[in-house]
Amino acid sequence: MSTQTATGRFGRFGGRYVPETLVPALLELEEAYAAARADPTFDAEVARVLREFVGRPTTLTPARRLTEAWGGAEVWLKREDLAHTGAHKINNTVGQVLLARRMGKKRIIAETGAGQHGVATATACALFGLPCEVFMGALDVERQALNVFRMRALGAVVRPVESGSRTLKDAMNEAMRTWVSQVSDTHYVIGSAAGPHPYPTVVRDFQSIIGTELRTQAQAAFGKLPDAIVACVGGGSNAMGVLHPFIADAGVRLIGVEAGGHGLDSGQHGASLTLGTEGVLHGSRSLVLQDADGQIQEAHSISAGLDYPGVGPELAHLAKTGRMEVRTATDDEALAAFYEVARMEGILPALETSHAFARGRELARELGKGKYLVINCSGRGDKDVATISARGVPPAVGVKA
Amino acid sequence: MSGEIAKAFARAEARGEGALVAYAMAGDPDLPRSVDVFTALVEGGADIVEVGVAFSDPIADGPVIQGAAERALKAGSTLRRVLDEVVPEVRRRCPETPLVIMTYVNVIMAFGEERFAKLAKERGVAGAILPDLPPEESASLRATFDAAGVDLVPLCAPTTPPARAEAIAKDARGFVYCVSVAGVTGMRAQLPPDLSQRLDLVRRAASVPIVAGFGISTEEQARTLSAHADGVVVGSALVRAAHAEGPDAARALCANIKRGLKR
Numbered sequence: 001m002s003t004q005t006a007t008g009r010f011g012r013f014g015g016r017y018v019p020e021t022l023v024p025a026l027l028e029l030e031e032a033y034a035a036a037r038a039d040p041t042f043d044a045e046v047a048r049v050l051r052e053f054v055g056r057p058t059t060l061t062p063a064r065r066l067t068e069a070w071g072g073a074e075v076w077l078k079r080e081d082l083a084h085t086g087a088h089k090i091n092n093t094v095g096q097v098l099l100a101r102r103m104g105k106k107r108i109i110a111e112t113g114a115g116q117h118g119v120a121t122a123t124a125c126a127l128f129g130l131p132c133e134v135f136m137g138a139l140d141v142e143r144q145a146l147n148v149f150r151m152r153a154l155g156a157v158v159r160p161v162e163s164g165s166r167t168l169k170d171a172m173n174e175a176m177r178t179w180v181s182q183v184s185d186t187h188y189v190i191g192s193a194a195g196p197h198p199y200p201t202v203v204r205d206f207q208s209i210i211g212t213e214l215r216t217q218a219q220a221a222f223g224k225l226p227d228a229i230v231a232c233v234g235g236g237s238n239a240m241g242v243l244h245p246f247i248a249d250a251g252v253r254l255i256g257v258e259a260g261g262h263g264l265d266s267g268q269h270g271a272s273l274t275l276g277t278e279g280v281l282h283g284s285r286s287l288v289l290q291d292a293d294g295q296i297q298e299a300h301s302i303s304a305g306l307d308y309p310g311v312g313p314e315l316a317h318l319a320k321t322g323r324m325e326v327r328t329a330t331d332d333e334a335l336a337a338f339y340e341v342a343r344m345e346g347i348l349p350a351l352e353t354s355h356a357f358a359r360g361r362e363l364a365r366e367l368g369k370g371k372y373l374v375i376n377c378s379g380r381g382d383k384d385v386a387t388i389s390a391r392g393v394p395p396a397v398g399v400k401a
Numbered sequence: 402m403s404g405e406i407a408k409a410f411a412r413a414e415a416r417g418e419g420a421l422v423a424y425a426m427a428g429d430p431d432l433p434r435s436v437d438v439f440t441a442l443v444e445g446g447a448d449i450v451e452v453g454v455a456f457s458d459p460i461a462d463g464p465v466i467q468g469a470a471e472r473a474l475k476a477g478s479t480l481r482r483v484l485d486e487v488v489p490e491v492r493r494r495c496p497e498t499p500l501v502i503m504t505y506v507n508v509i510m511a512f513g514e515e516r517f518a519k520l521a522k523e524r525g526v527a528g529a530i531l532p533d534l535p536p537e538e539s540a541s542l543r544a545t546f547d548a549a550g551v552d553l554v555p556l557c558a559p560t561t562p563p564a565r566a567e568a569i570a571k572d573a574r575g576f577v578y579c580v581s582v583a584g585v586t587g588m589r590a591q592l593p594p595d596l597s598q599r600l601d602l603v604r605r606a607a608s609v610p611i612v613a614g615f616g617i618s619t620e621e622q623a624r625t626l627s628a629h630a631d632g633v634v635v636g637s638a639l640v641r642a643a644h645a646e647g648p649d650a651a652r653a654l655c656a657n658i659k660r661g662l663k664r
Contacts (some may be wrong), residue, residue, distance in 0.1 A: 015538055018508055019461045021558035021583050023535045024565070163467060169458065181584035183560060280507040280533070281458065293479040294511025295457040372471045 008197025012268045013313035016196040025183045030198040054084045060217040065344040072364035073371035087239045087379030089120035093207035098349045100187035108132045110189040112174040113168035114305035115147025116289035117191030122156035132156040135175040162360030165298040171365035192235020193312035206242025228253035231376040232355040236312035238378035257355045259301035260328035261301035272311040273319045281310040301349035304330035331356035350379035403526045405499040406575045410610040419662035420632030423447035426469035426479025426486045441648035443495040445655025454504035461532040463587030465637040492525040499527035506534045518549035527553035528575040570607035577611040587637045589616030600629035623661030
């Protein structure tokens, strides 16, 4: 199955719904991106930085104790948490900042939810010597203090956004407003596979290194492609990155896990693919959490990175056409998964990533023994320790307190 | 084409004035009192009224109109209620003044494009401005609006290359909304020095009147621009005046700007 990208449409989804002021910049970006991709020296430089600086390829780790405990498919983890800065976000920011430099842009702006994309953008800007401004919902600034410090330490300016729900969607609104007023010399690094064309394609392409590596690693590790790959879905960058290279492989099940928040019936969740309706948010037509009057609803998730009422247009297309299966995990399920992975595999996954793990057991069992399940371990959980520890820590196992 | 918009520009022209396109937010502070604000705009001299319909995520708007949208949503404003409770009453009070709905495309999509076009026409709406719907995405919606007789007014930006600006102007409905500054809505002390050249270019290509908007709040700015455009749009300054001091202040500001538009 192919996904149409020539016009920035994925089935009915995608497009470029932005103020006219931004259209010329998006056309310029589209053209510059195509030229960069046609230039082998650009790809070579991206590959070099990913190897020398980011530490790619990230490993594919067998999750032996989870495999045993879950009693089904063999479970393997694609370790994006081991990429420099602790999540997959750096794959895209290195690519986009190199592209911005090639386009002669003088400054970088970005939005961030959990702060991982902000940290990754600030990191790439430090590496290449470009000034960086990051817009972050004021609520996220409070709950992601570690990442706020990291961005500032890296020389970025963090701008708390007080409007609306004070989360990722509002940060994105403010980044777009700022971009409109500085568009001639500024590049906006979008971190999700969302936004106006060509961003969903650009972000997907830079993130596809995850799935491309996985193909080779799976062959080497177990002699075939995985039977199923699961990733968490907020805006969708890690999911697109790991899943996209497998779209044409009909034998590989692709599964996205959305934030169930307090439960799908609660009205407090981030399940845009599961419960969203068609609409336009942040420049593209996709599935959106909105009321009957077209007002965007506030999403909820314990994880700031999944706390978003929209989703990338290509994911909406993959979900609507059935190529990708969509499941959800609640806040509580994600928390339980966090400790399960911590204590059985020695990995503290990000809360976003914990949503993918939360569906691991049932998927492993559905697949059964002799099959291979890969979980995209999209980021590490250090940034979430305040949120998680505030709820108390379960007692240690096998040692007297 | 509604024709109503063209007549409003022609009337202003005949009086030797540039047209004032005045914006306020429906539902700010609530639906009935916003009717008084719209009426005050017309009493102050507005030739065309832009009826803002609030959207939760207004990416083209600065803090003043963002604040108005938040107040309007809290007051229960919806597109349906604006068409039912605001538009008919403003039409009754000011039958000669064309009304143009200004909102974001998602609000129209959620309502249903055809359903909106039909009902808007029925209620007496002359046109619509959707700042997040550039020409590439507007073909089907514009065809629907054309069929209903509602003008989809296009926007042209300072960053729009000349050839693209000319294409937008040639093919426009109602009027061309020339965004004066690269940025969001809101008052500016200074407008860009090359704005008049840009307006001249669009005006030469346009088949309909052109107006300059974004950043305009004073009589002096209106005077400067009226040599290069058929009118100006004033939004944030009116929204702020109405919010801070009520309809009288908005009326007075309209009258003020209207003086600047006398040729």
